[in-house]
Amino acid sequence: MSAGVFTLGGAEREAVLLPELAGLTERHRAACPPYRRILDAIGAAPPYERVCDLPWLPVRLFKTHELRSVPEERVFRVLTSSGTTGQRPSRVFLDREAAAAQTRMLAATVRVVLGERRLPMLVVDSRSVVRDPTLSARGAGVLGMMNFGRDHTFALDERGRVDAEAVKGFLARHGGERFLVFGFTYMVWLHLRGLGADLSQAVLIHSGGWKRLAEQAVDNAEFRRRLAAECGLSRVHNFYGMVEQIGTVFLEGPDGDGLYCPDFADVVIRDPETWQETPVGVPGLIEVVSTLPTSYPGHVLLTEDLGVVRGVDDGSWPGKRFEVLGRLPRAEARGCSDTFGQG
Amino acid sequence: MLDDRTILDACAVDVRFPAGGSVPVEALLGALSTHGVPPRAGDPDKSRPSQAGAAGGSRPSQAGGGVLEVGDGRVREFLAAFGRRLLRPALARRHPELGSLGFFLRPSELARTVEGLGHDHIRVPRGLVFHVPPANVDTVFVYSWALSALMGNRNVVRLSPRSGPVADAIVETLHEALADADPVIAATQRVISYDRSDAVTAALSAACDLRVVWGGDRTVREIRRYALAPHARDLTFPDRSSFAVLRAAAWLCAPRAARVTVAEGFVNDTYWFDQAACSSPRTVYWVGDADDCEAARADFTDHVARVVTVRGWGVDAAMAVEKRVSTYGLAADGLAESVEFHGNALASVRLSAAAAAPRRWLGAGTFAHARLAALPELVALVERRDQTMTHFGFDRAELEELARGLAGRGVDRMVPVGSALSFHRVWDGVDLPAEFTRLVTVVK
Numbered sequence: 202m203s204a205g206v207f208t209l210g211g212a213e214r215e216a217v218l219l220p221e222l223a224g225l226t227e228r229h230r231a232a233c234p235p236y237r238r239i240l241d242a243i244g245a246a247p248p249y250e251r252v253c254d255l256p257w258l259p260v261r262l263f264k265t266h267e268l269r270s271v272p273e274e275r276v277f278r279v280l281t282s283s284g285t286t287g288q289r290p291s292r293v294f295l296d297r298e299a300a301a302a303q304t305r306m307l308a309a310t311v312r313v314v315l316g317e318r319r320l321p322m323l324v325v326d327s328r329s330v331v332r333d334p335t336l337s338a339r340g341a342g343v344l345g346m347m348n349f350g351r352d353h354t355f356a357l358d359e360r361g362r363v364d365a366e367a368v369k370g371f372l373a374r375h376g377g378e379r380f381l382v383f384g385f386t387y388m389v390w391l392h393l394r395g396l397g398a399d400l401s402q403a404v405l406i407h408s409g410g411w412k413r414l415a416e417q418a419v420d421n422a423e424f425r426r427r428l429a430a431e432c433g434l435s436r437v438h439n440f441y442g443m444v445e446q447i448g449t450v451f452l453e454g455p456d457g458d459g460l461y462c463p464d465f466a467d468v469v470i471r472d473p474e475t476w477q478e479t480p481v482g483v484p485g486l487i488e489v490v491s492t493l494p495t496s497y498p499g500h501v502l503l504t505e506d507l508g509v510v511r512g513v514d515d516g517s518w519p520g521k522r523f524e525v526l527g528r529l530p531r532a533e534a535r536g537c538s539d540t541f542g543q544g
Numbered sequence: 545m546l547d548d549r550t551i552l553d554a555c556a557v558d559v560r561f562p563a564g565g566s567v568p569v570e571a572l573l574g575a576l577s578t579h580g581v582p583p584r585a586g587d588p589d590k591s592r593p594s595q596a597g598a599a600g601g602s603r604p605s606q607a608g609g610g611v612l613e614v615g616d617g618r619v620r621e622f623l624a625a626f627g628r629r630l631l632r633p634a635l636a637r638r639h640p641e642l643g644s645l646g647f648f649l650r651p652s653e654l655a656r657t658v659e660g661l662g663h664d665h666i667r668v669p670r671g672l673v674f675h676v677p678p679a680n681v682d683t684v685f686v687y688s689w690a691l692s693a694l695m696g697n698r699n700v701v702r703l704s705p706r707s708g709p710v711a712d713a714i715v716e717t718l719h720e721a722l723a724d725a726d727p728v729i730a731a732t733q734r735v736i737s738y739d740r741s742d743a744v745t746a747a748l749s750a751a752c753d754l755r756v757v758w759g760g761d762r763t764v765r766e767i768r769r770y771a772l773a774p775h776a777r778d779l780t781f782p783d784r785s786s787f788a789v790l791r792a793a794a795w796l797c798a799p800r801a802a803r804v805t806v807a808e809g810f811v812n813d814t815y816w817f818d819q820a821a822c823s824s825p826r827t828v829y830w831v832g833d834a835d836d837c838e839a840a841r842a843d844f845t846d847h848v849a850r851v852v853t854v855r856g857w858g859v860d861a862a863m864a865v866e867k868r869v870s871t872y873g874l875a876a877d878g879l880a881e882s883v884e885f886h887g888n889a890l891a892s893v894r895l896s897a898a899a900a901a902p903r904r905w906l907g908a909g910t911f912a913h914a915r916l917a918a919l920p921e922l923v924a925l926v927e928r929r930d931q932t933m934t935h936f937g938f939d940r941a942e943l944e945e946l947a948r949g950l951a952g953r954g955v956d957r958m959v960p961v962g963s964a965l966s967f968h969r970v971w972d973g974v975d976l977p978a979e980f981t982r983l984v985t986v987v988k
Contacts, residue, residue: 235876242875242883259869266876473861474888486861505865532866532907 205313206306206463207452207518214520215252218467221492222500223249226256229498232270236498253469253478257488257503260291263445269294271496282338282444291445299496303448304348306493310450310463311349314404314438321375322350323368323403325384325392327357338444339385342408346383356384356392363392372398385409386439390424394431401433408440408450412527421524425457441506441525445499449491451523459511459522466491468523470510471503484509484526505529555743560703561718561735569747572734576672576698578611610731612696614667614981615658618726619693624651626690626721635717639710641683641816641965642717648687648967654694657969657977665983669696671753673980676767678759679704682817684781685758686714687967688976689733692756695980698732700748705737746770754779754980779979781972784822784931785903788813788961789922792832792840794937806936807847809962813934815857816965818908823932823957823964827901827912829922831937837915841894845911849886852909857889859908864888867907874902874912898925919946926954931972934961 209217227247230237236258240246245256262268269276277297281290295303324347330340331347347353354371358364371380382393382405389407393400405428414424421439428434441460442450451460451468462468469488470479479485487508494500507526516522556566612619627649630636636643647653661667673692677685689701703711715735722730738744749755749770757767760783772778788810795803814824828844830837859867867885871893874880879900884892891910895901898914898921906912916922919942922933933955935943943958956973959966969976 235878238878238880239872239875242880243872244882259865259872261865261869262872262876265869265873268876473864486865503865503868505862529862529865532860532862 206309206465207313207461207520209464210519211513211521214462214464214467217464218490218492219249219252222252222255222490223247225492225495225498225500228495229270229500233268233498235266235268236270252467252490253471253488255490255501257501258498260443260445260502260504263291263293263497263499264289267292267294268499269497271296276496280444280447293444293447293499294497295447296496299494302495303493305448306463306465307345307448307450308349310452311346311406314406314436314452314455315349315381316379319349319351320379320381320404321352321354321371322347322381322383323354323356323371325356325382325388327359327361328355329359339409341444342385343383346406350381350383356396357388363396365396368396368398376402378402379404381406382434383407386411386424387413389428390414390419393434394427396432399433400428401435403432403434404436404438405434406438406440408442410528411525415527421453421457443489443502443504445502446489446491446494448493449489451489454517454522456517458516459524461516461518461522462520465493468508468510468521470508470523479510481510481512486529487523487525554741555747557736557738557744558705559734559736560715561733562722562730563719569744572700572736573672573747573751576700576732576734578671578698610728612669612693612698612728612732614661614669614696615694616696616728618728619696620651620654620658622721622725622729623649623654623690623694625724626718629717629720635713639713642710642713644965644967645683645686649690657691657694660969661977661981666986667695667981668984669698670980670982671697672751673697673699673754673756674748674752675699675701675756676759676763677701677703678763679706682758682821683710683714684967684971687971688756688758691969691976692754692980693733695977697754697980699734700752701735702748703735703737705739707737742770752776757781779974781822782929784929784972786823786825786932786934786964787827787829787901787930788825788934788936789829789831789916789919789938790840790844790935790961791919791937792830792836795840795844796836798937803843803847804851806961807844807851809960810848810934811851811855811857812962813964814911815852815855815909818863819910820905820908821965825932825934825964826903826906826910827895827914829898829901829914829916831916831919833917834915841892841913845884845886845890845892848911849890852889853887857909859888863908867891867910870904870906871910874906880912901925903927903929920949922946923949926950928954930954932957932959932964934959934964936961 230240240256243256249255275296276294277300278295280293280295324343326343330337331344333340354367356364356368376399380403382400382403384407386407386409425437428437437457439453440450449463449466451462454461467490469490470485471488472479472485484507487504487506488502489504490501492500506528508523509526510521510523513521555568557569557572559565559567627646630642630646675685675689689699692699749772753776755772756779757764758781764780764782817824819826830841871880871883871891874893875883879896880893881896882894889909893912895912895914898916901912901914919938935958947958
């Protein structure tokens with residue numbers, strides 16, 4: 202397994218990222234008027250001493266505002282996320298250059314665990330998830346990952362039940378060599394263990410959150426232990442990423458000791474009371490930084506996810522290793538009206 | 545996904561006061577119909593508490609048996625007992641808004657309300673009143689129910705099944721007061737809950753003489769889909785927003801103690817209901833020249849920040865993020881020149897123009913400041929949805945002139961800073977006791 206894009210230790214990463222991200226801040230300030238107005242209003246100005254000094258945007262602003270740093274005619278792709286029910290989707294504007302970079306860097310990231318060649322790919326989902334004309338976030342995720350596999354086989358039929366024949370056929374063709382299994386964490390937990398198949402040659406990549414598994418008191422350690430025990434599946438990589446930083450995925454290391462940041466990205470855990478960076482081991486809100494967003498001001502984003510850094514330069518790969526702890530609830534207020542924030 | 549509501553009886557309601565379990569809506573309405581209330585047999589004296597006569601003047605204070613009249617002594621006694629219980633220190637400490645409610649229900653206040661009614665006509669109850677309070681229970685609906693009961697109406701209050709501890713405390717206290725109340729209270733007043741049910745809402749709407757809808761535009765639109773009887777009418781409380789206006793020079797000249805008092809009043813006006821109450825100010829207009837306004841705004845914000853700290857008002861992480869999203873959004877739209885945070889609890893936005901004042905909720909403790917050269921400039925800025933104007937530093941004549949200038953285009957209340965949440969029987973420009981009654985013309 203090549204180290205690929207997981208090479209930079211904490212201090213070195215800071216030294217590489219700071220000037221690039223500070224440069225992006227000024228680039229977006231010049232090119233994106235709403236972003237400039239925000240920085241002016243909060244009084245954000247260089248010099249920035251550290252990455253955690255850079256001004257961040259709440260990620261939800263991509264749902265409420267059109268934020269782009271390229272003229273409309275240079276927009277090559279507009280990505281949207283469905284988000285929570287009743288909310289407007291995020292809109293992310295990519296020019297050709299940004300679109301190419303995100304594809305390239307995502308490939309470089311997954312190559313670290315999949316190798317150079319495209320692997321046969323088993324998708325723990327129904328084919329219909331990528332066929333739906335109004336592609337869901339789940340469908341988009343599957344479609345994106347399909348670029349890294351071949352002989353795509355869907356493990357579930359159109360009605361969401363395990364398609365034993367399809368899985369059997371796939372394993373007969375590829376079960377003896379390295380192959381890729383991809384799915385959403387909860388789907389994987391629900392369907393993979395019951396297959397009764399030997400998945401010892403598989404590399405599992407999964408994402409999508411732990412909320413429903415947490416309800417069943419299944420954490421990442423239990424998830425990995427049971428998959429290893431019941432399917433022989435030991436190469437398991439969870440990842441964390443969002444459409445607002447498309448192309449940047451924080452990938453779980455081979456030992457399951459946390460999510461790691463690719464060399465062009467990092468996380469800052471912030472205390473939601475003081476907004477200062479928390480020490481290792483102290484949970485807070487996750488800020489994600491990445492040099493990939495060049496066509497929209499999404500290079501420093503405060504998420505609404507809670508997380509904690511478990512260690513720095515002390516795990517399988519260099520840099521911070523962190524864990525996502527869950528989602529911040531939406532703020533609710535008492536009052537006379539049932540409709541807050543509706544104008 | 546299976547909708548578990550479909551397997552419930554679509555016509556059943558949960559009677560929470562007086563606790564009665566699940567009851568079909570027809571049975572509920574049957575029991576509340578005037579014919580369904582049996583006249584009280586025996587001891588007629590007991591149904592005429594002496595206290596009622598004292599407060600109600602020389603007229604008889606209630607009709608006999610199960611029929612209520614305007615200012616009915618039995619209702620007054622019940623409301624006063626309910627109010628006394630709300631004022632118990634333990635409860636008022638836990639839910640301060642219930643303390644204010646208790647204060648509103650003291651006998652002298654109830655008497656004032658009854659006596660304040662005009663006497664040129666015979667005033668009679670409307671009949672059956674159906675109240676739809678907001679889902680996230682604000683106590684305003686209790687005021688409206690209490691005034692409706694005081695006016696002699698039979699009432700059905702729909703509480704959300706999701707209602708929280710404040711609603712529970714209200715229902716519990718109502719039960720305590722019921723123990724000593726005349727049976728007519730239990731016979732004529734109901735608090736119910738039911739999951740979204742067209743059948744129940746339709747039945748209650750068709751049966752009532754007056755429907756009172758709180759909860760804002762969306763709830764009003766939703767409830768209006770259900771037809772009323774031809775003679776019945778709606779009393780609606782749509783989305784409202786409120787603002788404060790302060791004279792900068794008056795602030796700067798005020799002694800320190802006075803400024804502290806105003807800051808405390810402002811914090812009470814805003815933080816109690818996460819600044820989401822319709823009467824809580826969101827925008828603060830400063831009247832005066834630019835330098836005065838800037839200095840006054842800065843000093844005011846310092847005072848408010850200190851009060852917030854001393855009182856221990858804080859916001860959680862979700863609210864802190866909400867405030868960042870809303871204020872950064874204002875900046876992105878070019879409406880905010882500056883956004884300052886004094887901890888998470890207090891955010892101060894300087895608007896680029898007074899006309900840019902946002903009406904929407906921006907998160908608890910988020911204040912948009914703007915400058916006006918003179919008070920009458922408000923005339924061009926006020927909108928229909930503006931409800932309460934809390935003020936500091938203006939004399940009565942200026943305020944009355946402004947009210948006339950606005951000519952009903954907005955602003956229903958002008959009250960001093962600190963009184964935004966004080967409920968009054970005239971609310972949203974509506975005289976509630978009058979709305980809850982009909983007038984009978986008697987000419988001999």
